[in-house]
Amino acid sequence: MNSLSEKKSAGIVKTEYFTFAEPPEEMILESGDRLGPITLAYETYGTLNDDKSNAILIEHALSGSAHAAGKHHPDDKYPGWWDEYIGPGKPFDSDKYFIICSNVIGGCSGSTGPASINPATGRPYALDFPMVTIKDMVNAQFHLVKSFGIKKLLAVAGGSMGGMQALQWSVSYPEMVNSCIAIATSAYLSAQGIAFNEVGRQAIFNDPSWNEGNYYGKDVPAAGLSLARMIGHITYLSEKHMHEKFGRNFQDTSKTSRRINSEFTVESYLHHQGIKFVERFDANSYVYITRAIDYFDMQEDYSGDLAAAFEDANANYLIISFTTDWLYPSDSAKQIVKALRVSGKNVNYTDIVTDNGHDAFLLPGELLEKNITNFLKSQYSRLQISEDN
Amino acid sequence: MIGYDLVLKEVPEKSKVLDLGCGDGVLLEMLQETKKVKGYGVEISEEGVSLCLEKGLYCYQADIDEGLTDYRKNSFDYVILNQTIQNTKRPDYVIKEVLRIGKTVIISFPNFGYIQTRLHLLLQGTMPVNDLLPYEWYNSPNIHLLTIKDMRKMSGKFDFKILKEQHFSISAGERSRIKKINPNLTAQYGFFVISQ
Numbered sequence: 317m318n319s320l321s322e323k324k325s326a327g328i329v330k331t332e333y334f335t336f337a338e339p340p341e342e343m344i345l346e347s348g349d350r351l352g353p354i355t356l357a358y359e360t361y362g363t364l365n366d367d368k369s370n371a372i373l374i375e376h377a378l379s380g381s382a383h384a385a386g387k388h389h390p391d392d393k394y395p396g397w398w399d400e401y402i403g404p405g406k407p408f409d410s411d412k413y414f415i416i417c418s419n420v421i422g423g424c425s426g427s428t429g430p431a432s433i434n435p436a437t438g439r440p441y442a443l444d445f446p447m448v449t450i451k452d453m454v455n456a457q458f459h460l461v462k463s464f465g466i467k468k469l470l471a472v473a474g475g476s477m478g479g480m481q482a483l484q485w486s487v488s489y490p491e492m493v494n495s496c497i498a499i500a501t502s503a504y505l506s507a508q509g510i511a512f513n514e515v516g517r518q519a520i521f522n523d524p525s526w527n528e529g530n531y532y533g534k535d536v537p538a539a540g541l542s543l544a545r546m547i548g549h550i551t552y553l554s555e556k557h558m559h560e561k562f563g564r565n566f567q568d569t570s571k572t573s574r575r576i577n578s579e580f581t582v583e584s585y586l587h588h589q590g591i592k593f594v595e596r597f598d599a600n601s602y603v604y605i606t607r608a609i610d611y612f613d614m615q616e617d618y619s620g621d622l623a624a625a626f627e628d629a630n631a632n633y634l635i636i637s638f639t640t641d642w643l644y645p646s647d648s649a650k651q652i653v654k655a656l657r658v659s660g661k662n663v664n665y666t667d668i669v670t671d672n673g674h675d676a677f678l679l680p681g682e683l684l685e686k687n688i689t690n691f692l693k694s695q696y697s698r699l700q701i702s703e704d705n
Numbered sequence: 706m707i708g709y710d711l712v713l714k715e716v717p718e719k720s721k722v723l724d725l726g727c728g729d730g731v732l733l734e735m736l737q738e739t740k741k742v743k744g745y746g747v748e749i750s751e752e753g754v755s756l757c758l759e760k761g762l763y764c765y766q767a768d769i770d771e772g773l774t775d776y777r778k779n780s781f782d783y784v785i786l787n788q789t790i791q792n793t794k795r796p797d798y799v800i801k802e803v804l805r806i807g808k809t810v811i812i813s814f815p816n817f818g819y820i821q822t823r824l825h826l827l828l829q830g831t832m833p834v835n836d837l838l839p840y841e842w843y844n845s846p847n848i849h850l851l852t853i854k855d856m857r858k859m860s861g862k863f864d865f866k867i868l869k870e871q872h873f874s875i876s877a878g879e880r881s882r883i884k885k886i887n888p889n890l891t892a893q894y895g896f897f898v899i900s901q
Contacts, residue, residue, distance in 0.1 A: 623775075632763070653765055658775045662745075665765035666754040683751065687758050694761030 325395060326361045326386030326403040326410055331426055333357055336459045339435070343456060349446035353435070356460050357382040357426025358418040361402060362410035364464060369699055371466045372408055372692075373457065374398065374417040375474030375481040378548070378605055379597060381425035384417035385410070400680050407688035412696070413470065420481075421456045422448040422604040430600035431532060442600060443529040450477070450612045454484045461492070470696055472631075473497035473688075475677035476644065477605070480612050483652070486631040487614065495695040496631040497688060499677045500641050502648035503622055503655070504613035509643060512551050513606040516544030520599045529600050541599040542590030549589050554640035554673030558582060622655035632662040632698075634691040636684065638676040639669045664691060707788055708813045709735060711871055711881050711896055715811055716740055720782035723747070723807065725769050725799075726789030730757035737762070745781075770794045776806040786812045788894075791847045797863070804865055804901045813896045816872065818852030818889040837893050853888055853895040860899065869898035 335355045337343040342352030359382045364371060374384050376397065385402035387395050398417075402408040408415050419427040422445070430445040437444070461469065472485040472493055479501025486496040505513075523540030525531050553561070562582035566574075579587075618624040633656055637649035646667045656663040668683050670676045677684065709732050716722060718740050724733050727746030730753070736742045746764035748754050757764035770793050784807030786799070791814050793799045803810045815837040816822075825833035832842040840847065853872055860867050872892035873881040884892035 634758075635765075650767075653767075654775045657765070658777065660780075662763045663765055664754065664758055664763055665767075666751045666758075667766055668751060683755055686755055690755075690758040690761070694758075697761070 324404040324406075325399065328390065329359050329361065329383070329386035329388065329396070331357050331359055331382050331388070333426060334460050334463060336463075343452075343459075345446055345452045346449045347447045351421070351428070351446055351448075354421060354428045354456055354459075355426070355432075356418050356421065356428075356456060357423075358416055358460060359383055359385075359396070360417075361385050361408075361415040362413050364414040364466070368464070368466050369468070369470060370412065370696065371414045371416065371461070371464065371469050372471045372473060373461060373469050373485070374402065374408065374415060375457075375472065375478035375485075376417065376420070377474070377476035377478050378602075378609065379545075379593065380419075380478065381423070382417050382419040382427075383425070385415075397678065400678070401685065401688065407685050407692065408473070409689075409692075413692070416461070416464070418457050418460055420448075420453040420605065422453070422601060422608060424598035424601040425596075429598065430529065430604055431598045440532040442532065445600070445604065447607065448604060449608050450480050450484050451488060453608065454481055454488050457481075457485075458489060458492075466492075468492055468494055468699075470699060471495045471497055471692060473499075474501075475499040476501055476674065477609050479644075480609070483614065484612075486629045486633075487625060490628050490630045493629070493631045494699055495633065495691070496629075497634045497636075497691065498649075498652065499636045499684070500638055500644045500649075500674055501652075502644050503615060503625070503652050505609055506645075506648065510610045512547060512643070513610055516547050517603050517606060519543035519547070520603060523599075526599070529603075531599070536594070537599045538594045541597065541602060542587075542594050544599075544602060545593040545597075546586040546590045549586055551643045552673060552675045554642065554671055556640065556671045557673050557675075560671065561585075622651065623658035626655055626659045626661060629659070629661060632695060633664065634687065635663060635665040636677075636687065637665075637667050638672065638674070639667055640671055641674040641676065643674040706731070707875065708873065708881055708894060708896060709787075711813070711873065712736070712785060712787060712811055713739060715869075715871075715898060716742060716783050716785075719743070721745075721780075722783045722785060723781045724785045724787070725803070726786065726792065727757065727762075727764060728753050730760045730762045730764060732785070732787060733757070733762050733764075734760045742783075769799055773799075773802040773806055776802075778805055779808050781807045782809065783807060784810045786810065786814075788813060788815070790814050791849050791851065793849065796849045796851075800859070800863065800865075804863075804899070808900060809868070810899050811897070812856070812899065813894055814851060814856075815847070816853050816889065816892050816895045817850040818854060819893050820890050823890075851895075853892065856895055856897055865899050865901055867897055867899055871896040871898075 337352035337354040342350035383396040385396040434441040472482040479498035520540035523537030525535040565581040615622040637646040653665040733744040822833040872888035874893040
């Protein structure tokens with residue numbers, strides 16, 4: 317099948333909900349806190365085969381959701397966030413594989429998070445929501461995957477924070493992960509990354525409507541969240557891509573009309589992104605999830621030895637970075653590759669040349685499509701062979 | 706395809722093999738198919754890595770000059786440097802490293818002592834350009850040219866054992882012909898099997 321030229325949509329899809337950890341069987345978080353009941357929003361594309369060997373778990377990034385491909389309604393303006401890569405004939409081929417994408421805990425797109433009702437008080441958790449980590453997100457998804465009766469995932473895949481989860485999956489559940497695709501990601505966030513996240517959080521905290529997170533049912537900290545998103549968007553683009561996309565163009569081109577508040581195109585793009593984000597994202601979720609990213613450090617429990625962290629993993633890896641990604645630079649991917657090599661894992665790695673910066677994993681890219689397609693193809697056939705024996 | 710037949714003959718079945726500078730992965734694929742090796746590749750270009758992935762090979766993009774230090778000692782039964790060593794910035798360093806990480810190392814390279822190459826320099830007075838060395842001096846990736854004799858000399862200085870020499874030339878049919886008599890003059894390519 318010609319997987320690259322024949323691009324179809326996953327079609328009309330629906331978000332489903334999975335609830336577990338009903339009290340008193342709450343999930344115990346890394347912090348020791350208990351959380352339950354927990355609902356995870358998820359979507360699936362394709363069909364689970366009889367021996368349940370074709371399942372792929374897709375992990376989303378900071379602002380993502382369970383809606384990774386297709387559309388909810390035929391007249392939706394945009395498809396899911398990774399529609400370029402998920403669907404019939406696409407790299408994550410829903411004709412061949414059963415693809416699950418789950419929203420993270422702490423999120424605000426149907427999963428249990430700070431905006432959910434706290435069963436203890438009957439009011440939204442807000443900042444009473446416990447601290448969640450990347451490990452916790454993965455542990456919650458484990459229950460979802462198990463509910464399908466899947467013993468081993470063909471692959472766990474994601475970019476950015478999604479890549480962190482994919483790596484964590486391979487370490488937390490070594491027997492359940494056949495392969496791991498981690499794109500534009502790192503085994504721990506850099507100081508620069510933490511710094512940008514903190515500026516975003518401070519924008520939210522300084523919004524007059526913030527009210528220590530207790531803004532539900534009132535005015536939300538829209539200006540703060542929107543500013544946080546604007547900062548985020550700067551870090552997702554490369555300098556070159558930004559200049560090529562917007563240049564020094566003005567929204568209003570006449571020189572005499574320039575005022576303090578007149579806008580360059582790049583400014584109006586950022587404003588638009590900020591406003592759009594506020595409509596769909598909860599500020600508290602933004603605070604919690606960025607914190608989870610900040611705290612992620614795979615080598616922390618292994619006194620700085622990343623190779624030791626991967627020692628017990630059983631997965632085969634595809635690691636991909638992008639040359640102009642300055643939020644998760646190629647060096648952080650190379651560090652993962654090195655650790656995997658030292659611990660004797662099978663690893664494919666490529667540093668794809670692109671001007672698209674961190675966002676490259678979400679945008680069409682021939683080499684990224686090809687590499688994912690081929691990696692999955694060989695992983696799937698290897699899995700079939702090893703199971704036949 | 707240079708020297709592939711010799712490498713295939715040399716590597717025992719089911720060995721663990723690292724091919725440095727594996728390019729499109731054809732040699733590794735042949736090794737996997739005919740010798741059932743556990744093969745790994747390192748390649749400097751993203752196109753090369755992509756082509757390896759297409760063949761279902763494990764390959765990562767890296768510059769071998771930047772280091773192999775993280776590999777543990779004797780990680781591989783065989784390390785292959787097929788037409789690669791003359792492209793590296795620090796051949797001395799690379800050779801030390803491959804001897805550390807591989808139990809056995811196969812090194813093959815264009816022999817600068819080959820008669821036609823020598824004659825080109827002697828008679829024309831310009832850098833040799835021929836089938837072995839198809840580049841001009843200004844665009845050549847071959848930045849560290851050597852002869853068969855140079856490699857032998859190195860074994861003394863760097864204290865490694867030469868287990869086998871199978872210097873060869875390539876005939877029209879692309880099969881390698883071993884040159885036994887005065888290979889430093891008659892062989893187009895040097896072929897050494899070495900170990901620490």
